[in-house]
Structure formats: C-alpha cells, structure tokens
Amino acid sequence: MKNLMENVFTVNIKSVLEKYFAKVANEIYEKSPLIQYINEKTRSANRGSKSRSSFANLYAIYVIVEDYIGNGFDKKGDYSKYEGALFNKLFTRQRELPFGSKLQNHALNNRMNSEFQKYFPNVQFIPILRDLSTNRYWFNENLLKIKVGKINYNIASAIIEIIDDYSKTKQDAFQRFIKSCEDLQKIGKKSSKKVEEFISDLLAPNVDARLFEIVSYSILKYFYHDQIIYWGYDIKKLNKENLKLYKTGRTNANDGGIDFVMKPLGRFFQVTETLDFKKYFLDIDKIQKFPITFVIKSDVDTEDLLKKIRENACKTYSIKAIVDKYMGCIDEIINIPILNKRFKETVKLGYLNSILDEVVIQSKVEFNYDDEDDENIEE
Secondary structure, three states: OOOOOOOOOHHHHHHHHHHHHHHHHHHHHHHOHHHHHHHHHOOOHHHOOOOOOOOHHHHHHHHHHHHHHHOOOOOOOOHHHOOOEEHHHHHHHHHHOOOOOOOOOHHHHHHHHHHHHHHOOOOOOOOEEEEOOOOEEEEOHHHOEEEEOOEEEEOHHHHHHHHHHHHHHHHHHHHHHHHHHHHHHHHOOOOHHHHHHHHHHOOOOOOOHHHHHHHHHHHHHHHHOOOEEEEOOOOOOOEEEEOEEEEOOOOOOOOOOOOEEEEOOOEEEEEEOOOOHHHHHHHHHHOOOOOEEEEEOOOOOHHHHHHHHHHHHHHHOOOHHHHHHHHOOEEEEEOHHHHHHHHHHHHHOOOHHHHHHHHHHHHHHHOOOOOHHHHHOOO
C-alpha cells in the first residue's frame, strides 16, 4: 500500500483514531488505505480559505458510510445481505452537508473509485459498490475493517468524525475569510492599498476554485461596467446601454457550462482550471457551439494555452476541420495576468471598493453565510 505524505491535518486524523482505538491508532492509520486516502484529500484543511477543498469524493464516502452506520452494520448484522442505499437518498444527503449544495453525481458513480485506484493501484478493494439496475450503493466493508493482531477494528464511525472535522475546519476558514473582507470594507477608503493587495492575492493558481470564480466575476463585472454599446432595429432609434455581466448561479453548478452572461451582447463566460481540451469542447457542445470566453486559473500565456489545447485536440481528432470548428468557438482566453491587468484598470476607474463589496456578497451566497447584514445586499 502506498503510504502518502503527512500534512497539517494528519494530526487531526490521528487524534480521532486515538479517541476510538487508543494504543492501536497508529497501526490502523498505517494499515488503512481508506484513512490514507482521506489524509491526502484533507491536505487543504489548514491552508485557509484560499486553498482548494476536496468535498465531492469525501462526501461520496461519507454518505454511504453514514448509511452503513445508520443501519447498524458497524455493530452487527450481515452487510452482504443489505439491499443497499438508494442513489436519490445519498445524493440528497450529500447536498445537505456543508459545501455540498451544488455537488453532482460524479463522485458517487465513478470519480471517487477512479481516484482511489490511482493512489492505491495495488489495493484489490474498490471502495464504492453499486448495482446499476437497482441504483443502489454499498461501501466495501473490507476497507472499513482493519485487522491489528487478531482483532478486526471497524473504522466507520472514525471516518465520519474525521470528515466532519475537516468540514468544520474549512467552514471556519471561510468564515475568517468573509470576516477579513468585512473588516476591509470598513477601512477600505483609508487603506485602499490593503484592499488591492487582498484581492490581487486571490488571483493565483492555488486559490480555491470557487473563490477564483467569485473574484473573477467581481473584477470583470466592473471592468465592463462603463463600456457602452449602441443597438436597435432602427438606425434612427438606437438604444444606448452599458455592458452588464451576470453570474448565472453558484460555482460548479450544473448550468450547461455557463458561469457568466453578458447583456446585451449575449456573451458567454466559463471559468475553469483544467487544460484538458475535452472539458473545453464539452462546454462548447453544451451550448451548441455558441462562441464562449474561457476564464482560466492559470499564469500560462494565452497563446500557449490555445496552442496546448489545439495540440492535444489534434492528437485525439484526426480531422483538422473538427478541431478548427471547436477552436473557432473560443471567443477569448482570459488568464490570471489578464485578470490582474483588468483589475488594475478597474481600480483606476474607482471601483476597488465595489469589487470588494461584490466579493463579499457572492461569497456569502456561495458559502451559505448568513448574518444580520444580508438584508442589505443589493439586488
């Protein structure tokens, strides 16, 4: 079994194991591939709100193990005879968990298993078992029972507590992030340099994907804010309208690949961090090859990004015309350096505090953060 590197949150994991298993806690930590996997997935716990969180695969484990415990199989009974947990019940449950409101079904269906096998290619057990004909799920009990000496220890309850602890740690980090934003709002006009540095720090490859999407939207909203377009059906009666950027929903939502929409141009924006051309082409297919702008969480030059996407696509598609058709749908690539440049231009126009206000509003919506000031959020 691959023994993954320890991280800051490993202390929390071992503390939970010691609570449940006392003197054999370290042996269980070393012998359990499931614990080792969770250790890797909780690497971002103590890095604050900016680091990327890993909830999808953890919650796939959580909801099935929770069902296992809920039916008493951690204490007694023959789990092999259990009819299994219904997908709809598991899916609903994971969306009730902190940060889980927009999770999709990928982790439950295959992604968690696939990643687990990548980390532990020599482990013979697949974590999540499912019957496609009945849409029922089980967790592989072989991964929940760890033998130390002559005793089999069931780690199900410890798994639930570890993931709960990780979730709470990340919630605390996001609450501190929002508190920092609110503190900056109060002193914004007096310390504009601090506000500018704070927002610039959020434009980085290692920032949490949701925060990156929020700050990208906030910057671009005010970058386009003063740009005017004239349109109409009669040359003598043209409409004068400012460009307005709308956020279509929460981050990572199943919205057909559209994160922002611009009015009145009808321009589409998609935020991403991957360089996998298949994801780009899938987003283009979702909107029937309508032109789209990609905002990419990368410092790589935009020309190099386009070149890499095209080269990888050409390796898969042997027909140049197909690749050209997809590449022609990429309206613009906006990377981190371009976002930084547009941020500075927008600051010069006097929108620094407006951008910070937007980051606060969107963060509270995204992270289900409620307080007495929510009634004052602008429409």
